[in-house]
Amino acid sequence: MSPLSVGNSTSARQLRLNWPDGREQRLDHAELRRQCPCSQCRAFRLQGLTPMVDARVRVIELNPQGYGVQLVFSDGHERGIYPWTYLAQLNA
Template sequence: MTVLPQAINARQSLGQLQLTWQDGRQQCLDFAELRRQCPCSQCRAFRLRGARPLVSADIRLLQANPQGYGLQLVFSDGHERGIYPWAYLAGLPTAPVAQ
């Protein structure tokens, strides 16, 4: 059974995507780290070669589009290929929750 978030909130001023999961847990993910961890085949191949994507610290999330099994994220650098499965998002490192 796939666990889905109850709420998805792009906190633009903080540069974070906030997910509230069904168990009440809140998770904040930095836009830049989300971009670095993109699960698309091109980005995965880049990381498998030992390269770390160069991502601007001021990158923004333009869209978050639910796709059933995950979330397609569209970034201000034009990258929009990755669909982040819910379980993958839940396993990413959480940023400090900013107020």
């Protein structure tokens, strides 16, 4: 299931998703960066480590990938593609 719309606010540092079931989801940029699904970040979390992410980090670019979206962050990280189902489960 993909969202009906995706909005990004760099000033509020939030990604906004509007889902077909009527739910609006707001996800904090720093929390999205901490929850990056790329293999490197996942391996880090599997070791029980918590990525240190500056609270001021922002999503500066969204690249649609069909099944999800690649997020490019202001700290230079751009490896993660966030599937729609993964984003829908986050409570950031």
